[in-house]
Amino acid sequence: MTASVGDDRDQVEFTPGPLDRNARFYVAGHRGLVGSAIWRCLQGEEFTDLVGQTSAELDLKDRAAVFAFFAATKPRYVVLAAAKVGGILANSTYPVEFLSDNLRIQVNVLDAALEHGVERLLFLGSSCIYPKLAKQPITEDALLTGYLEPTNDAYAIAKIAGILQIQAVRRQHGLAWISAMPTNLYGPGDNFSVTGSHVLPALIRRYDDAVSAGSASVTNWGTGTPRREFLHVDDMAEACLHLMEHYDGPQQVNVGTGRDVTIAEIAESVARVVGFTGETLWDSSKPDGTPQKLLDVSKLAGAGWTARIELEDGLRSTVEWYHANAGALRE
Template sequence: MDETVCRVGPLDRSATTYIAGHRGLVGSALWRLFEKEGFSRLAGRSSAELDLTDRAAVFDFFEELQPEVVILAAAKVGGILANSTYPVDFLSQNLQIQTNVLDAAVAQRVPRLLFLGSSCIYPKHAEQPIREDSLLTGPLEQTNDAYAIAKITGILTVQAVRRQYGLPWISAMPTNLYGPGDNFSPTGSHVLPALIQRYDQALRNKADHVTNWGTGTPRREFLHVDDMATACLHLLNYFDGPQQVNVGTGEDHTLSEIASLVATSVGYTGTTRWDTSKPDGTPQKLLDVSTIRASGWIPTWSLSEGISDTIEWYRANQSVIRR
């Protein structure tokens, strides 16, 4: 094992901190929080400035920057339609991004790194709520298995780096995230922003009904992205362990209930229909969050407040939202 020794404790606010994916949903929330918390040497690069699938460019960037803290929030992401339609893209691009960033961080012996995954890493029929030790105990949900495999590879890479180099790198697995900065594309977004876009458009078009995918019965857990950002900082400050840490609220709702909350918040009074010919995805995905709760972190946003906040941001940022 490499003799590198890194002390784990509250982050130095003057440490050079690179947030990969700083313009995305999680990355932008992290940037806002870290600025608020007084981090004076934040670094971020847009995809136009740095292509994370370009291995040589990534290595050159790390050598020049010499980051002391890295948060890998960059990823190719999408909803059930995008994942099931383009599995090669989701597998290949995410593997390239992760491998390049993690290898470059190893080359520079970055003292502290947080890898962000996704709750889709867990088996489709995992016991609920899903514990961290459920990883690799059963088949994945087929509609997003390619993305899940890429994220699992990232987790195992972090664990391997800990064993081989002794660096206190960690992984966090968020539940379904939403909030300001999300992707509201009708075909490429996740379920909650897709519902917001759909109901808001129906309201503006005075449509008498909205049609959603599936049966409405699958249960999902949602976490506001600002809560995710505080969880990341909390873990970087206080957590050190090889196993990935679940991050969520510990509560879930049916998609029908979520749709009703969105419709009410948007102000839509028409009817909701469900297209049962479309896939439901995993029947339930609720995380066991006892590990992070025991470390002292709890979320602060309620779902209704978070949905209202997201709708307000969506309506105020029509010119810049991702579609």
């Protein structure tokens, strides 16, 4: 069974078009990497009634609180960007939290949005939903066709559940909700912590720390041979709004650049951008993760959108943001 089997059972009758800039728009997770970029994008597009709550103001794992929030705010549009996220170390160390927390966040927000008739909702997942050995580039039809990467299977299962809940709402209630699956994201607002970051911000911090310490070498996890695709978060935000205005359908949509590089190549680029001139070593006793994860973005291109920020330019602006916000980064 694949996630596209619901196509012939879809009950939605909806023609995509421009969203009402004056309607209330809730961005769940508006302080995170993706959510903050979406917030900036919507402000730039002159949406006038944006709603967001920090995790301290609203715990999305608290079902009663989430339902009370929706009852009070009654948003017309929602982007669900809130999630517990992390890199290989965090995912493999805390699989229970990555499964339980994300399932509760998703179910609470989606159930509350359903009860209050949210017209248009975008659920954000991750490319880790696809099988570890999926044929490259990965099409949307690859979902549920093979075994997941063990280092982040708990997180992936939670996101797959979210996709199926979106499809179920479309079939049962006819609401025009959609799902988008981004590739590896990076940019302003990322998590640069030693234990919780993804590969690219982890590399930025590691090489930048090496420059500050005057280190002669940097040691990275794995062999450097896996291939990864990277998308700047501002591109991701633009893609989300574009999909909400130009796409409708039960199947999730891949969001990426359609191009990948090896981890060794991205490490070399990061070293160059931060000014590290020492030696890069690789600890092959540490896991590599999935050998390759490149998304087929033809469905996204068919909807009229392609990425515009080149990797080197995005890296440079991300490093500049990292330096400017060094005193306020998440640990």
